[in-house]
Structures are given as structure tokens and as C-alpha cells.
Amino acid sequence: MLEIKTLTKSFQSGSGARRVILDELSLSVQDGESVAIVGPSGSGKTTLLNMLGALDRPDRGDVLLNGESVFSKNEKQLAEFRNRSIGFVFQLHHLLPQLNLMENILLPVVAQQSAVDAASRERAEKLTRKLGITGLQNQRPGQLSGGECQRTAVARALINQPRILLADEPTGALDQQSSTQLADLLLQLNREENTSLIVVTHSMALASKMDKIYQLENGKLQLTEA
Ligand SMILES: Nc1ncnc2c1ncn2[C@@H]1O[C@H](COP(=O)(O)OP(=O)(O)OP(=O)(O)O)[C@@H](O)[C@H]1O
Ligand SMILES: [Mg+2]
Numbered sequence: 001m002l003e004i005k006t007l008t009k010s011f012q013s014g015s016g017a018r019r020v021i022l023d024e025l026s027l028s029v030q031d032g033e034s035v036a037i038v039g040p041s042g043s044g045k046t047t048l049l050n051m052l053g054a055l056d057r058p059d060r061g062d063v064l065l066n067g068e069s070v071f072s073k074n075e076k077q078l079a080e081f082r083n084r085s086i087g088f089v090f091q092l093h094h095l096l097p098q099l100n101l102m103e104n105i106l107l108p109v110v111a112q113q114s115a116v117d118a119a120s121r122e123r124a125e126k127l128t129r130k131l132g133i134t135g136l137q138n139q140r141p142g143q144l145s146g147g148e149c150q151r152t153a154v155a156r157a158l159i160n161q162p163r164i165l166l167a168d169e170p171t172g173a174l175d176q177q178s179s180t181q182l183a184d185l186l187l188q189l190n191r192e193e194n195t196s197l198i199v200v201t202h203s204m205a206l207a208s209k210m211d212k213i214y215q216l217e218n219g220k221l222q223l224t225e226a
Pocket of ligand 2: 047168
């Protein structure tokens with residue numbers, strides 16, 4: 001279970017004043033649960049995901065994963081936690097252009113153990129089958145469509161069997177049909193792998209497929225009736 005406890009984050013604005021973006025925000029997400037976070041542009045959705053993915057530290061508050069505090073870890077422990085427990089799918093896929101599809105998927109494995117073992121390769125191949133990107137293994141991102149890149153990014157996010165998959169506008173750059181397909185795939189993987197899924201989106205079509213929808217407003221999350 002993921003527990004977000006009274007998380008507060010503020011930023012210094014250009015004029016020097018501090019703006020509170022997340023204001024003692026709390027939330028629990030069960031294992032295997034899927035959650036959508038919606039809210040206006042600038043409301044703090046990406047800021048929240050960055051905290052959950054331990055890409056940034058809060059001013060106050062903590063995140064507990066299975067009872068273990070994330071923010072009492074030092075930087076080295078945080079990096080390992082990120083790589084092992086969290087999968088991140090960004091709005092822009094952030095694939096490395098000089099690596100082919102398979103190498104991109106296996107990047108988090110290489111980051112952790114320098115060489116790719118047979119089990120990881122097998123898992124990568126299984127993920128490409130699930131995501132419908134077999135046969136493209138040797139192509140680089142420049143030779144893939146936007147949807148194929150996005151599915152490659154999902155495979156990369158899942159390669160280390162994370163406890164939590166965080167996705168920031170994963171379908172933002174895709175057409176209607178590709179976004180529906182990707183949304184269904186994310187949910188299928190979420191069920192099969194019992195990974196908790198937290199998706200930030202402006203799309204109500206995507207949000208309404210999740211178990212719960214929360215609206216981020218004035219630094220706090222409100223449960224929305226779907
Ligand atoms: N590093 C930073 N320094 C200063 N201000 C920041 C920083 N990061 C974000 N902000 C501000 O915090 C607010 C929330 O930003 P955030 O990116 O979380 O919004 P968002 O809800 O993801 O918006 P969008 O839907 O447009 O992606 C914005 O007003 C932004 O300008
Ligand atoms: Mg954002």
C-alpha cells in the first residue's frame with residue numbers, strides 16, 4: 001500500500017513569494033488499485049507525481065510504501081528505490097534516440113546490474129508481446145510511431161516489476177484510438193501485475209476507466225464521483 005501523508009510542497013515564484021502547490025495532501029492507494037488525478041493546468045499534478053516517484057523532495061510530510069518511509073532515505077537509497085519500486089511514463093516518452101526499442105526497455109535493468117540477465121530479457125520480450133510491439137525490437141525511436149514509442153516507454157517502466165506505475169498524461173500526444181488502446185493496456189497490466197496505477201490526465205475518457213478519480217485543487221485531493 002502507498003500512503004501519502006500530509007505532503008506539502010511550495011515553490012519560490014519569480015517575484016520571490018512562496019506559493020504552496022501541495023498543501024498537507026494525503027492519500028492512500030491500495031496494491032493493484034488504479035487512480036486518476038485530474039485538475040487544471042498548474043494545479044500541481046506533475047509536482048505530486050514527482051514526489052511519488054521520489055524525483056523531488058517535499059517541504060514536509062512523507063510517502064510510505066508498505067510502511068517504509070521514502071523520504072528518510074538518502075540520495076543513493078532514493079535512486080535505488082526509484083529504479084526498483086517505481087515505473088514512470090512521462091508525457092513525452094523520453095526514450096534514448098541512439099538505443100533501439102529493446103535496449104530502451106532494458107535500460108532500467110542495465111542501470112541496476114550493468115549486464116542484462118536472461119530472465120530480464122525474457123520479461124522484456126513478454127512485455128513487447130503484451131504491448132504489441134514485437135518485430136520492432138531493433139528499431140530506434142526515430143523509426144517508431146508516437147504510439148509505439150509510448151508503448152515502449154510503458155514496457156521500460158514495467159521491466160523491473162515496480163510496485164507503482166506513475167503516468168503523466170501518457171496519452172496526451174496520441175490520437176483517440178491509440179489513447180484508448182494504451183489506456184486499456186495500462187489497466188490490463190495493472191490487473192495482471194497487481195501494480196498500483198496512478199495516472200495524471202486531462203482526458204475524462206481515460207480517467208473514467210480508473211477505480212477512482214481525484215481532483216487536485218487548492219493543494220488538496222478531492223474524490224470525484226465517476
Ligand atoms: N521547479 C519549480 N520552480 C518553481 N515553480 C514551479 C516548479 N515546478 C512547478 N512549479 C509551479 O508549480 C505549479 C504546479 O506545476 P505542475 O507542473 O505540477 O502543474 P500541473 O498540474 O502538472 O500542470 P499541467 O496540467 O499544465 O501539466 C505551477 O504553477 C508551476 O509553475
Ligand atoms: Mg503536468
